[in-house]
Amino acid sequence: MCGATEGGLSLDGIDVKKEAIIQGQVTKDGEPVGSAYVRLLDRTGEFTAEVPTSATGHFRFFAGPGEWTLRTLAPKNEPVDSKVTAATGVVAEVAVAI
């Protein structure tokens, strides 16, 4: 993927210093899952956003500083929750294995 960073999706044109980014990759048995949905839940468990994963299993959120939960849904799988802490100017990387 052209311009890819560690997170897999390009950050070109995004002012990373101003954003609290959460991103990562969903895998199953080490293989990327391109058909998953990742939901971002806030500190109270309230839904905040959702993205489908890219063909390479990657996802990204522009969150705010604080504690978040990622809930990953995929065909024929139970939902998987992962806790993550976001901070402005930091890209939080999360590896989700389902």
Added chain:
Amino acid sequence: MSRESALVNADWVEQHLDDPSIVLIEVDEDTTAYNKGHIRGAIKLDWTTDLQDQVRRDFVNKAQFEALLSDRGVANDQTVVLYGGNNNWFAAYAYWYFKLYGHQDVKLLDGGRKKWELDSRELTDELPTREKTSYTAQEQDGSIRAFRDEVVAAIGAQNLVDVRSPDEYAGRLLAPAHLPQEQAQRAGHIPTAANVPWSKAANDDGTFKSDDELREIYTEAGVDWGKDTIAYCRIGERSSHTWFVLKELLGQDNVKNYDGSWTEYGSLVGVPVALGDEAGEA
């Protein structure tokens, strides 16, 4: 309206894939999603180019809407079934839009694209061909669309329902968390608005909760069922989802969607704004 007339499930859609009286239309926030695979026979509407005026901040006018649907082969007497990604946000927006221009029979696929994918149902990249039609739209139905002046007048008088996430409502975020933060000049919410995130109305798989669950959610948030209601979000698409719930599923009278929403209200000069998690005073 009711759940039975406004909503269909995935099994129903599969059984009607070859029914010529049905037109399946995919409308996604991610306008490239359709090209990666869609339900067989479905056509695509692009909310950024097909449904928005390209100069003014407004919808396409009646003549443009007629030309669009004629070109795509949608007839007045066909049943339009809408579905899309992100829990039907933009499909619900298109549903409201079709109603605004008076299309008689419109339905939403419960759960939208996500439920279809999570069920591992078939998607194709084959593009359908449809005969052109001669579509006639009605004048916009002003009873379901709110403009800024009536929103300001509704403060403390009607139900205002802010359907954005709690962090957007409180002013801690300006946009949904999967989008770069931008848009309105000021953060916060319209004073007296109840915060009922659109997502409370949906299950994890994107389907709508039961009528009883829905009624309880809005009642608990302080919605007075005896009053008129205006729903808003950031740009009017998530609030279409809530408009659909209140008007089409629960059958509430006088529910409007404020499509100018926070990007307009939060940039207005001189209007009251409330910050934080409390609704604020009129």
